[in-house]
Amino acid sequence: MRLEIGKPRGGRAGLCALLLLGTMAAADAADLAELSLEELLASEVHSASRYRQKTIDAPAAVSTVTADDIRQFGYRSLADILNGLRGLYTTYDRNYKYLGARGFSTPGDYNSRLLLLVDGVRYNDNVYDQAAIGSDFNIDVALIERVEFVSGPGSSVYGPNAFFGVINVITKQGSDLPGWRVAGGLSSDRGASARLSHGGKNAYGSEWLFSLSRQSRSGNDLYFPEFETPANNNGWARGRDADRYTTLFAKLRHQEWTLTATHGNSDKNVPTAAYAQIFNDPGSKTVDTRSNVNLEYAGQIDEHLALTARAYTGRSQYIGDYIYGPAPTTANRDEATGQWWGGELQLLTTRFAGHKLVVGGDFRRDTRIDQKNFDRGGTVYLDSRRKGTVFGLYAQDEYALHPDLTLNFGLRYDHHSASGGTVNPRAGIIYRLQPETALKLLHGSAYRPPNGYELDYITNTPGGSKPGPALKAETTRTTELVLEHAPGASQRWLWTLFHNDVRNLIVTSLDPADGLSFFENIDGARTIGSEIEWERRWLNGIRLKTSASWQRVEDKQTGKTVLNSPRGLFKMQLSGPLMAGWRYGLETLATSSRQSLKGQAPGYLIANLNLRSPAVLPGLHLSLGVNNLFDQKYFDPAGSEHVQSRLQQDGRIFRIGAEVDF
Amino acid sequence: MRHRLAKFLACLLLCLGEAATAHAATLGEAEAKAAFIYNFVQFTNWPAGLLSSATAINVCLRPDAAVGLALASLSGKQVHGVPLVVSALREEAVATCHVVFVEASDGAWMRKLAAMSPPLPLLTIADLPDPGAAAPMITLTLVGRKIAFDVDASQARRAGLTISSRVLQLARSVK
Numbered sequence: 001m002r003l004e005i006g007k008p009r010g011g012r013a014g015l016c017a018l019l020l021l022g023t024m025a026a027a028d029a030a031d032l033a034e035l036s037l038e039e040l041l042a043s044e045v046h047s048a049s050r051y052r053q054k055t056i057d058a059p060a061a062v063s064t065v066t067a068d069d070i071r072q073f074g075y076r077s078l079a080d081i082l083n084g085l086r087g088l089y090t091t092y093d094r095n096y097k098y099l100g101a102r103g104f105s106t107p108g109d110y111n112s113r114l115l116l117l118v119d120g121v122r123y124n125d126n127v128y129d130q131a132a133i134g135s136d137f138n139i140d141v142a143l144i145e146r147v148e149f150v151s152g153p154g155s156s157v158y159g160p161n162a163f164f165g166v167i168n169v170i171t172k173q174g175s176d177l178p179g180w181r182v183a184g185g186l187s188s189d190r191g192a193s194a195r196l197s198h199g200g201k202n203a204y205g206s207e208w209l210f211s212l213s214r215q216s217r218s219g220n221d222l223y224f225p226e227f228e229t230p231a232n233n234n235g236w237a238r239g240r241d242a243d244r245y246t247t248l249f250a251k252l253r254h255q256e257w258t259l260t261a262t263h264g265n266s267d268k269n270v271p272t273a274a275y276a277q278i279f280n281d282p283g284s285k286t287v288d289t290r291s292n293v294n295l296e297y298a299g300q301i302d303e304h305l306a307l308t309a310r311a312y313t314g315r316s317q318y319i320g321d322y323i324y325g326p327a328p329t330t331a332n333r334d335e336a337t338g339q340w341w342g343g344e345l346q347l348l349t350t351r352f353a354g355h356k357l358v359v360g361g362d363f364r365r366d367t368r369i370d371q372k373n374f375d376r377g378g379t380v381y382l383d384s385r386r387k388g389t390v391f392g393l394y395a396q397d398e399y400a401l402h403p404d405l406t407l408n409f410g411l412r413y414d415h416h417s418a419s420g421g422t423v424n425p426r427a428g429i430i431y432r433l434q435p436e437t438a439l440k441l442l443h444g445s446a447y448r449p450p451n452g453y454e455l456d457y458i459t460n461t462p463g464g465s466k467p468g469p470a471l472k473a474e475t476t477r478t479t480e481l482v483l484e485h486a487p488g489a490s491q492r493w494l495w496t497l498f499h500n501d502v503r504n505l506i507v508t509s510l511d512p513a514d515g516l517s518f519f520e521n522i523d524g525a526r527t528i529g530s531e532i533e534w535e536r537r538w539l540n541g542i543r544l545k546t547s548a549s550w551q552r553v554e555d556k557q558t559g560k561t562v563l564n565s566p567r568g569l570f571k572m573q574l575s576g577p578l579m580a581g582w583r584y585g586l587e588t589l590a591t592s593s594r595q596s597l598k599g600q601a602p603g604y605l606i607a608n609l610n611l612r613s614p615a616v617l618p619g620l621h622l623s624l625g626v627n628n629l630f631d632q633k634y635f636d637p638a639g640s641e642h643v644q645s646r647l648q649q650d651g652r653i654f655r656i657g658a659e660v661d662f
Numbered sequence: 663m664r665h666r667l668a669k670f671l672a673c674l675l676l677c678l679g680e681a682a683t684a685h686a687a688t689l690g691e692a693e694a695k696a697a698f699i700y701n702f703v704q705f706t707n708w709p710a711g712l713l714s715s716a717t718a719i720n721v722c723l724r725p726d727a728a729v730g731l732a733l734a735s736l737s738g739k740q741v742h743g744v745p746l747v748v749s750a751l752r753e754e755a756v757a758t759c760h761v762v763f764v765e766a767s768d769g770a771w772m773r774k775l776a777a778m779s780p781p782l783p784l785l786t787i788a789d790l791p792d793p794g795a796a797a798p799m800i801t802l803t804l805v806g807r808k809i810a811f812d813v814d815a816s817q818a819r820r821a822g823l824t825i826s827s828r829v830l831q832l833a834r835s836v837k
Contacts, residue, residue: 032732033739035697037705037832043689044807491726541731 044175058150059398059408059428059442061086061482061496061531065147067172072575072585074610074625074655076215078133081147082167084571086494086533086547088149089591090133091564091636093647094222094241095270095286097134101151101164102500103527103551103565107597107639108508113163113448113474115154119171119260120308121294122158125316126338126366126388129161129451135245136288138264139171140195140213142183143249146170152498153446153478156410156426159362159392163446163476164500171260173253174199174207178661185623185657189650191217193657197249204254211249218242222271224279226644232279240271240280256299263291274641278325286320304351313341331376336453339368342390356398363391369452373459381464384456389417396426404432410444419449419473440482449473454506454519466511468518476502492535500527500553508640523556541583542576561595564637566603568592581614596637599645604634610655619662625655694809695802696732699787702800703741703761705826706785706818713760718744722751722759724771729763729789761785764798772798781821799825803834810834 035043063085065075075081079097083090091098091105099111116123116131118139124131132138147169154162177199185193197211219241228235245266252259267287273279294312301307320334344362351357366388373382394412401407408428415421426444433439450471458467480498502524510517529551537543549569553562561567570590578584590605610625628651635646689697703719713719719741723730730748737748749755751762751771762784764771775786775798786798799818802811813833818825830836 032693032697033700033736035701037698037701037829040689040694040697040701041808041810041832043694043809487726537731538725541734 059426059430059440060150060152060154061440061480061484061494063149063151063533067145067176069573070141070144071623072583072610072612073573073587073608074585074612074623074657075141077135077141078137078139078144078147078167078169081141081144082133082149083589084573084587085149086571087151087529087531087549087551087569089566089569092134092649093274093636093638093642094272095268095274096136099131099133099167100564100566102498102529103553103567104164104500104502104525104562105564106507107563107637108641112161112451115158115160115162115166116169117158117166118169118262118292119258119294119296120168121292121296121310121312122364123169123290123292123314124161125290125314126340126364127316127318127336127369127371127452129448130316131161131167132288132290133167135215135243135266135268136264136290138247138262138290138292139169139249140211140247142195142213143172143177143197143209143211144169145172145176151496152442152480153424153426153444153476155414155424155446156412156444157358157394157396159394159412159414159424160390160416161448163448163474171249171251172199172209173201174209174251175201177209177211180662181659183657183659185655187217187656188652188654189217189220191215191219206255207251207253209249209251211247213247213249214245216242216244219269219271220650222648224272224644227273227279237271237273237280240269240282240284242269243267256297258296258298259294260296261291261293263289265289272638272642272644272647275322276643277323278329281323281329283321283323283329283331286318288319289315289317291315304349306348308346308348309344311341311343313339315339330378333372333374333376335370335372337368337370338366338452340364340366354400358396359394361391361393363389365389369456371452371456381459381461382457384458386418386452386456388452391415406430414447416449416473418455419471422447422449422473422475436487437483437485440480440484442480442482443478445475445477447473447475448506450506450519460516463515464517466514466516466518468509468520471506471519472504472521474502474504474506474521474524476500491537492533494531494533496529496531498527498529500525500529502526525553525555525562527551527553540577542574544572544574546570546572563596564594566592566594568603570605578611583612585610585612594637596645597640598638601635601637601646604632606630606632606634619660621659623655623657623659625657627653627655690732691804691809692728692730693732695729695789696736698802698809698811699729699733699761699763700736700739700741700746702785702787702825702829703746705829707824707826708742708760709783709822712783713742713744716744716760718747719760720758721746721748721761721763722756723748723763724765725750727763727765733763756784757782759784761787764788781817783822785818785823785825799823800829813837 065081079090082088082099089100098105099114110128111131112129114131149165149167151165154166158166177197181197183195193215195213199209201207221236221238222241224235247264250261269285277284292314297309299307316338318336322332324330324332342364346360348358369386371382371384374380392412392414396410399407410426413423424445424447428440428442431439454471458465460466478498478500480496483495485493504521505524506519507522508517509520531549533547535545553565555562572588575583575585587608592603594601607629608627609629613622616622631652634649636649638644638647734748737746739746772788787800788798789802797814799814800811802809811833812835813825813830814837815825816837
């Protein structure tokens with residue numbers, strides 16, 4: 001019986017047919033001209049420039065994607081959105097999407113080194129600490145107002161898993177998507193998508209937003225040369241790449257109170273025969289279900305004191321079916337269920353002149369961290385249950401020493417019932433060389449505790465896993481220099497130089513004596529890198545954002561570059577007006593070659609094009625898109641669970657979409 | 663899943679069927695400011711003869727101003743019988759402008775304009791008052807999540823412009 005080690009896990013993202021035509025920007029030219037002074041005075045505005053003002057003062061290099069960018073470039077998943085950002089890259093194994101940051105995306109890591117926040121609430125699960133960014137993310141991207149990526153260690157404020165960065169997803173309010181809206185799309189990879197939403201706001205200041213989305217993609221037939229034998233259908237996995245997911249979203253806001261519920265279910269067939277399964281079997285798949293309910297109070301106690309309080313509960317469930325031969329086949333099932341609740345409190349005060357002081361604390365109770373592995377109708381190999389408690393206390397102060405010089409200090413203590421306590425500091429100096437130019441020197445640390453999977457996934461079966469030495473938390477220390485120059489609101493330059501020192505990295509090792517694998521801490525890795533970004537908007541409506549990153553991640557023991565770590569990354573997003581009110585969005589993404597366990601994924605450059613219409617009929621907007629415009633053949637490195645050394649990615653895909661608002 | 667969807671739909675219909683009145687969506691700050699500027703242009707009268715000889719109303723601003731794109735989307739609209747155009751604010755061509763919009767971060771321009779003597783028949787608008795700089799004729803200010811504006815009508819009069827009482831009535835303050 002081959003009970004495989006490594007966590008089979010599933011869900012997958014983005015390439016699905018979800019052609020979500022975003023909703024039209026609130027203000028068409030025609031609308032703007034029709035707004036009276038009275039209406040304008042009564043309108044609430046959301047401020048991009050105030051936000052930008054903030055990024056130049058932020059003690060980090062922040063990247064932002066807005067709802068308008070999501071529509072303009074036809075992004076269909078959180079992974080698509082993040083893949084366009086400076087220094088980030090995604091990897092897809094036709095099951096899950098993985099995000100790399102600062103040259104780090106170890107095969108077998110389920111995004112546990114990135115913290116995913118939705119409206120301030122942690123969305124990483126509690127079994128794998130996974131940040132779901134593919135079709136397993138339970139929010140439709142059309143409901144996202146803004147995504148911010150804060151690179152660098154964030155544990156001094158956010159605690160565990162804010163290791164290489166924090167992904168902050170801010171969802172829309174009811175007034176952002178008023179009335180009923182219906183959207184639908186089709187794609188050439190046999191995909192279809194649909195969304196229905198209703199939002200609004202009443203005179204008492206209450207807002208509501210409900211949305212239901214369904215995406216379904218049957219996928220194309222895939223050829224894997226590694227399986228080129230008659231017994232394996234000559235290497236063809238036919239109809240084995242299906243990806244289907246449903247998400248539900250509900251948000252109610254009344255003055256300072258917001259209640260949000262998100263739910264998603266994604267069902268992904270696995271075509272790669274990962275974990276030594278038999279090839280081209282229809283039963284091989286993973287199903288991920290994630291649900292979250294969050295209640296937030298965000299209020300101003302007095303002029304100088306703001307309070308944010310949150311209570312939340314969440315549940316994640318993963319069920320993987322793994323089919324093993326020879327005939328009659330055995331279906332092995334791998335399950336994980338996480339359940340948690342928690343709360344947090346944050347006070348922000350500006351009472352002391354020159355200081356902006358934040359203090360807070362949070363608590364999480366893990367009521368279930370359960371994992372199970374068994375042959376269906378047969379042997380049980382693993383049945384582990386765990387509970388846990390995590391709490392943290394932190395303080396951060398922003399001290400304006402001088403109008404041009406701001407100091408930023410933060411300190412946080414966390415305690416995990418499974419792995420003990422840890423302290424993470426952060427310090428930053430922000431110096432305004434000119435009103436529009438800031439130089440930032442930042443230093444901080446972050447940690448990632450061993451997760452439930454690393455602690456408990458022990459099967460003790462041949463080819464399986466056994467207990468290793470006691471695991472310590474991974475830590476990282478980062479020093480970073482950032483130069484940001486924003487002459488006017490329509491232009492921004494950013495340059496960074498950073499050094500990371502990762503210690504006690506948790507990896508899977510194989511004991512040659514018994515063929516069993518185990519987790520252990522190893523020395524770690526050292527990174528040096530630099531990024532540059534330029535963003536510009538012109539009066540004629542053209543917008544450009546482009547970035548280039550260079551980094552070198554070296555394994556401290558071997559001195560070699562770590563796996564799946566590109567030396568260079570290039571991103572470019574260009575959008576502008578076409579005739580008759582249409583707009584184009586052209587995205588170019590390039591990644592240099594990456595090493596995999598058994599080979600190499602060569603570098604590539606791909607382009608995606610998306611066209612968006614104005615209202616062709618009242619309330620009706622259309623979009624046309626092509627992913628991988630030039631039909632480039634490109635690959636992502638495969639992890640140790642694959643026979644393949646690299647996995648081919650999607651070729652050219654055409655999309656069409658429509659959205660109607662009533 | 664099908665049952666869940668049905669329930670969700672039923673809930674949507676029940677809970678929201680009637681209450682669902684779509685209220686004004688929030689505007690982007692830049693879009694709102696552009697719409698304000700467009701209104702101000704409509705409710706300002708230039709010295710007699712000045713516009714009749716003009717082929718367009720020229721709104722000048724720094725190419726990198728945040729409102730630029732929103733304002734550019736209004737170019738071509740007819741105001742006072744001529745189309746609105748948006749162009750880059752350049753010192754040597756300031757005399758061709760009818761409206762100058764200056765951002766808060768650019769107080770130097772406001773000082774330059776204030777120093778011109780005699781004053782040009784220019785409607786000057788700025789966002790956020792810069793206490794160090796000369797005040798423009800109209801100042802847009804973000805108050806909480808809404809935009810308010812203040813008018814210096816006497817300065818406008820000195821430049822030969824008349825700002826309609828409709829604007830003055832809605833201003834937060836009038837000098």
